[in-house]
Amino acid sequence: MSHKKELIILQLYPRDMNIYGDWGNTLVLKKRAEQHGYQVRLLEHNPGDKFPEQVDIVVGGGGQDSGQLAIQDDLASIGPDLIELAERGTSMLVICGLYQLFGKFFKTIDGTVIPGIGLLDIETVGGQERLIGNITTYSDEFGEIIGYENHSGLTTLGRGVKPLGVVRKGAGNNGQDDGEGVHWRNVIGTYLHGSLLPKNPKIADYLIAEAAAKRYGSFTPADIDDSLAEQARRVAINRPR
Amino acid sequence: MPKAITTIFGKAVRQVALLRGGGSALPGLFVEKIDSSFVPDTLSQLPRGVVLVSGTNGKTTTTKMVVELLKGQGLKVFTNRTGSNFVRGVAAALLGEVNLKGELDADIAVLELDEAHAVKFVEIIKPRYSLLLNVMRDQLDRFGEIDTTARMLRAIAENTTETVIVNREDPRLRAIGEGIAGKDVSYFGLSAELLKEFPSDDDMRSGRPASENSLPATVTLNSIDDDTAEFEINNKKYQTSLQLRGVYNIYNAAAAMATTLAIQKDELNTDKLMESLAQVRPAFGRGESLTVNGQPLELVLVKNPAGFRLSLSSFDPKGYATMIAVNDNYADGRDMSWLWDVDFDSLRENGASHITGVRAYDMALRLYYEEVTVASIEPSLGLALSDFIKQNQDLPKRIYCTYTAMLALRRELSKITDVEAIS
Numbered sequence: 001m002s003h004k005k006e007l008i009i010l011q012l013y014p015r016d017m018n019i020y021g022d023w024g025n026t027l028v029l030k031k032r033a034e035q036h037g038y039q040v041r042l043l044e045h046n047p048g049d050k051f052p053e054q055v056d057i058v059v060g061g062g063g064q065d066s067g068q069l070a071i072q073d074d075l076a077s078i079g080p081d082l083i084e085l086a087e088r089g090t091s092m093l094v095i096c097g098l099y100q101l102f103g104k105f106f107k108t109i110d111g112t113v114i115p116g117i118g119l120l121d122i123e124t125v126g127g128q129e130r131l132i133g134n135i136t137t138y139s140d141e142f143g144e145i146i147g148y149e150n151h152s153g154l155t156t157l158g159r160g161v162k163p164l165g166v167v168r169k170g171a172g173n174n175g176q177d178d179g180e181g182v183h184w185r186n187v188i189g190t191y192l193h194g195s196l197l198p199k200n201p202k203i204a205d206y207l208i209a210e211a212a213a214k215r216y217g218s219f220t221p222a223d224i225d226d227s228l229a230e231q232a233r234r235v236a237i238n239r240p241r
Numbered sequence: 242m243p244k245a246i247t248t249i250f251g252k253a254v255r256q257v258a259l260l261r262g263g264g265s266a267l268p269g270l271f272v273e274k275i276d277s278s279f280v281p282d283t284l285s286q287l288p289r290g291v292v293l294v295s296g297t298n299g300k301t302t303t304t305k306m307v308v309e310l311l312k313g314q315g316l317k318v319f320t321n322r323t324g325s326n327f328v329r330g331v332a333a334a335l336l337g338e339v340n341l342k343g344e345l346d347a348d349i350a351v352l353e354l355d356e357a358h359a360v361k362f363v364e365i366i367k368p369r370y371s372l373l374l375n376v377m378r379d380q381l382d383r384f385g386e387i388d389t390t391a392r393m394l395r396a397i398a399e400n401t402t403e404t405v406i407v408n409r410e411d412p413r414l415r416a417i418g419e420g421i422a423g424k425d426v427s428y429f430g431l432s433a434e435l436l437k438e439f440p441s442d443d444d445m446r447s448g449r450p451a452s453e454n455s456l457p458a459t460v461t462l463n464s465i466d467d468d469t470a471e472f473e474i475n476n477k478k479y480q481t482s483l484q485l486r487g488v489y490n491i492y493n494a495a496a497a498m499a500t501t502l503a504i505q506k507d508e509l510n511t512d513k514l515m516e517s518l519a520q521v522r523p524a525f526g527r528g529e530s531l532t533v534n535g536q537p538l539e540l541v542l543v544k545n546p547a548g549f550r551l552s553l554s555s556f557d558p559k560g561y562a563t564m565i566a567v568n569d570n571y572a573d574g575r576d577m578s579w580l581w582d583v584d585f586d587s588l589r590e591n592g593a594s595h596i597t598g599v600r601a602y603d604m605a606l607r608l609y610y611e612e613v614t615v616a617s618i619e620p621s622l623g624l625a626l627s628d629f630i631k632q633n634q635d636l637p638k639r640i641y642c643t644y645t646a647m648l649a650l651r652r653e654l655s656k657i658t659d660v661e662a663i664s
Contacts (some may be wrong), residue, residue: 019387019580027610064388134575148576195581199604228609229281232602236577239569239599 004039005216007208010052011044012060016070017097020150022061024195025093025204027056032201033208036222047074050217051081055090056211062096062193072114075101079117086119089214091207092187094157095196098151099181099189100124109152120182120189121158127175128152133241135170137180137193142202144168145180146236147192155191157182164190169241186210201226248279248343252336280332281366283339288289289316289349291366292500295397296374296408298548299493302485303374305355306497306521311349311527313517314505319347331362348503351375357394363400371401376413391417396503398424403448405505408496409458410436418456429499430458431492435465460499462492474498474511481515487541488554489548494518512551525536533658538638541648544574546582551645552641553583558591562633566596566622566646573643577603585611593617594633597625621647630657 011026040099043052047070063071082102087093100106103122116124130152137145145165150239154174157163163172163179172180173191181190188203190196197204205221212219284291294304308320321334339345354362378389391413398405398417407418409430418426462470469482469492485491498518502509531538541550541556569575577600584590585608592614596605601620609617616632619625629638642650654660 020576021578024578024581024607025611027581031610066388148578150576193578194576195578198581198610200602228602228606232600232606235600235602239575241575 004037005212006041007038007056007211008041008043008054009033009057009059010055011042012058012098013046013063013067013071013075014044014061015046016067017061017063019062019064019067019094020148021195022059022095022192022193025061025095025197026059026194028197028201028204029059029093029207030202032224033212035224036205036208036212036219038208038212042216045064045078045143047071051078055085056215057207058085058090058092058094060092060094060098060102062098068101068114070207072101075117077117079119082117083119086185086187089186089210091200091211093174093196093203093207094187094189095195096151096191096192099191100155101148102189103155106153120184120187121161122155122182122189123158124153124155126152127154131171131175131191133170134157134239135172135180136168136237137165137170137172137192138168139165139183142200144233144237145190145191145192145196145203146192146199146233147196149180149191150193151191155182160184164188166187194236199229199236201229225241248339248341252341258373259499276289279343280335282351283335283343283345284366287319287347287350289504290369292349292351292370292372292504293359293368293397293401294351294353294372294374294500295356295394296372297356297377297545298551299374299489299496300353302356302490302523303372303493303497304351306494306518307351307372307500309521310497310501310514310517311351311504314501314508314510315513316348317346319345319350319600321352341374356390356397360393360396363397367400367402368397369401369403370406370500370503371397371497372406373398373414373417374407374496375408375411375547377545387413389548395420406496406503409456415456427499427503428456428458429460429495430456430462431495432461432463434642435462435492436489459502460495460497462495470494472498474502474514479511479515481519483519486523487552489551489555490523497521518552531654531658531660533638533654534634536635536637538630538640538654538658540647540650541639541641543641543643546579549583549641550580553585553587556639558588559637560637561591562594562629562638563569563588563591563638564595564597564625564629564638564640565593565604566625566640566642566650567596567600567604568643568646568649569600570645573645574648580607583607585613588613595619595625595629597622597629598643601625622646623653626650626653 009029033040094102101116102119103116103124104118105116106124109126132150133151135147149170156174161184163183164181164183167178167180208221273284278654294300308318311318319338321331376387395417398421401424404425404427408414410427459475461473463473465488469480471478510568541552543552571575589612594616596615596618601618605615605618651660
């Protein structure tokens with residue numbers, strides 16, 4: 001009997017921070033990790049839960065104002081655990097709301113400063129308008145990254161971190177510079193949902209490969225048929241904003 | 242401007258618009274421009290006031306139900322049937338009904354308005370009653386966030402002069418009902434057993450919290466069995482057969498009944514209420530059934546994750562051929578991420594026959610990750626529809642479709658079968 005190697009995926013606050021198809025990212029990571037030959041254990045962390053001992057991939061999503069309020073204190077308390085994991089090279093994907101709160105702070109439009117955990121060297125301020133619509137960015141590592149953005153927070157990156165992609169169509173981090181998201185160590189933060197990973201399987205495989213290599217020393221990808229994702233990308237890239 | 246003149250001009254524009262075939266809001270826009278008091282003046286004549294129906298899902302069917310239930314009670318009812326549910330849509334509908342003096346021959350108006358338009362509407366016209374159905378993730382790319390939508394519904398409640406009718410099982414609406422002062426609040430709700438079948442947006446991936454049974458509901462939907470349902474009205478049980486299908490539509494019937502109750506109070510004729518309820522048919526595209534080659538074909542409109550999930554749990558896929566049509570035009574919402582907030586596992590056993598629409602591949606990708614098999618993917622709605630019918634000759638069929646996909650499919654279907662015209 002062969003024992004499959006295990007990967008543990010931790011969903012951060014699926015109850016309060018789970019909007020715009022964030023579940024799709026978890027589902028894609030789980031299924032692709034299985035296709036690559038791993039056995040996946042899905043864990044959830046909700047406010048008040050004990051932070052798990054072993055985690056290979058962390059996924060977090062966006063939320064309403066009410067959701068962000070509900071998790072704020074708990075996030076501050078597990079912040080040091082998350083920073084330690086990130087510094088050790090753990091794969092992480094945070095979208096929208098948690099992307100912002102992984103940064104240094106979020107300053108709302110009325111001047112209230114919501115502290116982030118400072119895992120990422122980014123700062124966010126509330127904007128007057130929501131930046132909404134289909135978005136395409138580009139990175140050398142992942143090629144065209146396709147998704148949908150819907151945020152009013154404007155994020156600026158610190159000197160030490162690089163954006164995930166360069167905006168080709170859409171607004172991105174702040175609508176001013178042409179960066180979108182952030183990529184630091186194995187942590188990816190982005191405003192793209194849609195969900196992000198189904199139509200960007202390269203990013204999913206990157207997170208899995210890094211997690212597997214870190215835990216088991218190596219990763220051999222399986223050959224996965226991504227023709228549906230390819231077709232969906234081709235359509236999405238040509239849709240109006 | 243004298244009202245008679247506004248009315249005559251408005252009616253003339255309406256005739257021209259009708260002749261040109263469509264543009265139901267155009268005459269309303271015209272009237273709005275030349276006489277902004279036309280709508281409030283006309284509606285304020287109504288002896289029983291205005292009922293406003295708002296919420297994310299089920300407005301059209303519920304408005305239709307409220308109208309029919311009130312008619313069953315002997316009231317003359319004005320409504321904005323055209324589906325152009327904006328202020329100027331109301332003006333356009335009024336133009337069709339008023340006489341040349343601008344008088345409306347009705348006791349009460351029942352108006353369907355989406356949240357953003359309802360907020361503007363209540364600044365001009367205070368409804369006597371408002372029915373708040375639900376707040377779900379719909380058209381978030383238009384309104385921003387679900388909490389914003391809830392704030393809009395709160396503004397509607399605050400501007401209501403007499404009774405606010407509230408869905409007890411929607412946590413955001415319950416908070417509005419509990420927080421409002423100086424007017425009556427009437428709740429409609431579900432039995433604990435049925436509540437389990439109603440996932441809300443908040444607890445999609447976690448356990449459903451218990452119902453707020455501490456809040457008494459005037460109308461409760463107790464149970465559903467094939468084509469009959471049991472309701473509890475002021476603690477008395479009533480069973481009735483229904484033309485409506487799907488637990489979601491039937492819950493909207495409870496909302497319509499609670500509204501009728503709030504309006505009629507002691508004058509309510511319960512026998513007549515149950516009689517009208519048994520006759521109510523769903524609005525177009527909300528579970529309507531057509532006949533194609535001797536087999537039923539059902540069109541189910543899906544607009545948002547909660548609505549899609551409710552539809553999937555309402556209709557048993559067994560024995561049916563299933564097609565899903567997903568467009569991403571403005572009226573559908575451009576953002577496809579909502580498809581990932583729907584559980585499709587109920588389709589796993591039987592699979593889906595055809596996937597179509599502009600975003601057919603997004604939908605197919607979603608089903609791939611849910612391990613639902615798909616026989617055919619064809620983005621062209623026309624080609625997919627004819628092949629769907631051809632490949633499933635002997636089966637009843639069901640098509641889940643987004644708004645613009647539904648309109649296009651109805652046009653195609655009208656070439657091969659009787660399709661009720663959209664008025």
